[in-house]
Amino acid sequence: MKPALFLAGILLCAIAPWIIPNSQVLLTIALSKGLAVLGVIVLLQAGQVSFGHALFYAIAAYGTAFLGKYFGGGELFLAMAIGTISAALAGLLVGLFVVRYRHIFFGMLNLSVSMIFFSILEKFYFITGGSDGLRVERPSVLGIAMERGPFEVVLFYVALVCAVLAMILIHRFLSSPLGNHLRAIKSNEVRLEYLGVSPRLVLLKGYIVSAALCGLGGSLMAVTLGVVTPEYAWWVRSGEFVFIAILGGSGSVGGAFVGALVYEGVRTYASAFAADVWQLILGGVLLVVILFAPKGLIGFIKQRKASNLRPRSSKSAAGEALSK
Amino acid sequence: MTDQVMMDVQGLEIRFGGVVAAAGINFQIYEGRNLAIIGPNGAGKTTFLNMCTGYLKPHAGKIIYEGEDVAGIGPRKLVKKGVARAFQIPQLFAEHSVRENILMAVAAASGYEAPLTRLEDISGASEADRILEMLKCSNLAERPVQELPEGQRKLIDIGVALALKPRLLFLDEPTSGVASTEKFAILEIIAEALEEENVTSVFVEHDEGIVERFADEVAVWNRGEVLYRGTPQDILTHPDVIRDVMGGHV
Numbered sequence: 001m002k003p004a005l006f007l008a009g010i011l012l013c014a015i016a017p018w019i020i021p022n023s024q025v026l027l028t029i030a031l032s033k034g035l036a037v038l039g040v041i042v043l044l045q046a047g048q049v050s051f052g053h054a055l056f057y058a059i060a061a062y063g064t065a066f067l068g069k070y071f072g073g074g075e076l077f078l079a080m081a082i083g084t085i086s087a088a089l090a091g092l093l094v095g096l097f098v099v100r101y102r103h104i105f106f107g108m109l110n111l112s113v114s115m116i117f118f119s120i121l122e123k124f125y126f127i128t129g130g131s132d133g134l135r136v137e138r139p140s141v142l143g144i145a146m147e148r149g150p151f152e153v154v155l156f157y158v159a160l161v162c163a164v165l166a167m168i169l170i171h172r173f174l175s176s177p178l179g180n181h182l183r184a185i186k187s188n189e190v191r192l193e194y195l196g197v198s199p200r201l202v203l204l205k206g207y208i209v210s211a212a213l214c215g216l217g218g219s220l221m222a223v224t225l226g227v228v229t230p231e232y233a234w235w236v237r238s239g240e241f242v243f244i245a246i247l248g249g250s251g252s253v254g255g256a257f258v259g260a261l262v263y264e265g266v267r268t269y270a271s272a273f274a275a276d277v278w279q280l281i282l283g284g285v286l287l288v289v290i291l292f293a294p295k296g297l298i299g300f301i302k303q304r305k306a307s308n309l310r311p312r313s314s315k316s317a318a319g320e321a322l323s324k
Numbered sequence: 325m326t327d328q329v330m331m332d333v334q335g336l337e338i339r340f341g342g343v344v345a346a347a348g349i350n351f352q353i354y355e356g357r358n359l360a361i362i363g364p365n366g367a368g369k370t371t372f373l374n375m376c377t378g379y380l381k382p383h384a385g386k387i388i389y390e391g392e393d394v395a396g397i398g399p400r401k402l403v404k405k406g407v408a409r410a411f412q413i414p415q416l417f418a419e420h421s422v423r424e425n426i427l428m429a430v431a432a433a434s435g436y437e438a439p440l441t442r443l444e445d446i447s448g449a450s451e452a453d454r455i456l457e458m459l460k461c462s463n464l465a466e467r468p469v470q471e472l473p474e475g476q477r478k479l480i481d482i483g484v485a486l487a488l489k490p491r492l493l494f495l496d497e498p499t500s501g502v503a504s505t506e507k508f509a510i511l512e513i514i515a516e517a518l519e520e521e522n523v524t525s526v527f528v529e530h531d532e533g534i535v536e537r538f539a540d541e542v543a544v545w546n547r548g549e550v551l552y553r554g555t556p557q558d559i560l561t562h563p564d565v566i567r568d569v570m571g572g573h574v
């Protein structure tokens with residue numbers, strides 16, 4: 001992505017809450033989800049689709065809730081760190097098992113593990129609050145206790161900064177030798193082996209990164225909504241991450257956030273005006289995206305931008321993915 | 325040329341169902357001697373390469389390399405010990421450019437540095453350009469590999485293997501898919517590169533002219549066995565070889 005386009009997008013997002021009424025929480029939610037979607041996109045680079053990444057999202061969210069519950073409210077940045085680290089550790093454990101599989105088996109194994117966790121959250125009522133979930137205490141920010149209003153403002157900008165940092169770091173990660181080897185899993189594992197590289201180890205590293213991103217998103221979501229429920233780990237949530245990744249464009253890091261913002265926007269406004277058809281609208285949008293903009297909304301934006309400069313984009317589809 | 329054995333293959337056997345692809349092969353690969361393997365289709369040449377590079381585990385036998393039995397240990401460990409391979413069907417990263425393919429091998433050989441260094445900024449980046457230059461492929465550097473014709477992909481596949489700095493390189497039909505008028509030129513490039521990098525090569529080849537010109541030694545494969553071994557002059561004029569392997573013509 002062109003740096004100018006990237007900066008413009010961030011600025012637009014930063015001032016949006018002051019322009020669009022009542023949009024701040026919505027935007028924070030979209031950014032939090034975008035982080036999780038970015039996690040899914042990391043694995044899509046290796047050609048692997050996980051239908052269970054809500055697992056890591058939920059682990060971090062519950063971690064955040066426990067911190068607040070047992071350690072008197074907690075601290076925002078500590079909660080985020082604990083959420084991210086616990087998700088990364090869970091990613092290591094689950095990853096050791098699932099990186100031996102590919103494609104449909106990989107996707108379904110992830111799904112199974114997340115559903116096991118979902119049942120645990122529901123059944124262990126005395127710890128997890130069962131299907132009612134847990135209330136998440138509002139944490140202090142750098143030791144300062146805040147009222148709801150200012151806290152939401154701070155949270156929005158924290159989420160935005162996290163999103164920007166995540167985009168920059170993940171873009172660099174995917175351009176690094178390790179990131180390229182991760183992408184090579186999609187095209188040729190035999191050659192990777194013959195380079196002396198273990199595809200499983202590479203995928204495991206990618207998996208941990210992806211779980212950590214879902215964790216960061218889950219922590220932010222927990223403090224934003226003030227409640228965690230087993231629904232965080234529900235397979236529909238995992239499917240939603242994949243949906244948003246395809247919608248936004250899985251070829252580049254910006255796609256995660258463009259997708260999440262559009263998704264949450266349509267969901268919120270469409271459900272306000274046409275309560276029962278928002279899924280229909282989103283389904284239709286995804287269909288159009290897949291048919292006419294296979295690189296997702298972000299690809300569409302870049303293409304438009306490019307065609308403003310040149311009469312026709314000369315770059316090939318493959319070359320443009322990740323050529324930000 | 326030396327008499328130093330680099331890889332010592334003892335009693336190698338492998339079957340696929342009823343097909344015997346290696347029927348107790350005893351064979352030595354010598355340091356510095358470029359060895360050509362010839363033989364009809366299905367003779368077990370690729371299978372032999374698959375075993376020598378650790379990809380297939382033989383049902384019986386040993387492959388002694390650097391004093392150790394390396395049979396079935398996997399390509400990863402063998403690559404680290406200096407055994408590399410180029411394939412009959414080039415194995416490249418289809419979504420990457422020519423240069424990136426070589427760079428990914430350079431990066432793999434040198435280990436990961438700082439995790440956020442860009443691939444094109446790694447300290448060995450100039451090595452990739454040197455290899456492309458050596459293979460006279462510098463002009464292809466930015467091209468996506470899947471756009472290239474088979475012959476050029478094969479050359480890049482060899483470049484990837486050379487980027488691993490091997491001592492011993494197995495080449496599976498390096499000139500198949502190359503127009504017959506270009507075969508000599510391409511093999512000239514490959515042979516010079518091998519010489520420059522000080523790599524011992526074992527190459528499977530169907531073209532007798534190529535074998536005669538570039539091999540120090542020839543081994544004849546058939547039905548999972550090594551039938552003959554000798555200098556190109558002796559082997560290619562041997563009446564039995566002409567009858568059994570080349571279908572009666574030279």
Ligand SMILES: Nc1ncnc2c1ncn2[C@@H]1O[C@H](COP(=O)(O)OP(=O)(O)OP(=O)(O)O)[C@@H](O)[C@H]1O
Pocket residue numbers: 340343344345363364365366367368369370371372412
């Ligand atoms: N993985 C496998 N599974 C089953 N059979 C195999 C396998 N690999 C090789 N074979 C069989 O083993 C025999 C030897 O095959 P191989 O590929 O080694 O021959 P080759 O000498 O390389 O032939 P070509 O000149 O056609 O490349 C063939 O009959 C082949 O069908």
Ligand SMILES: [Mg+2]
Pocket residue numbers: 369370371412496
């Ligand atoms: Mg073969």
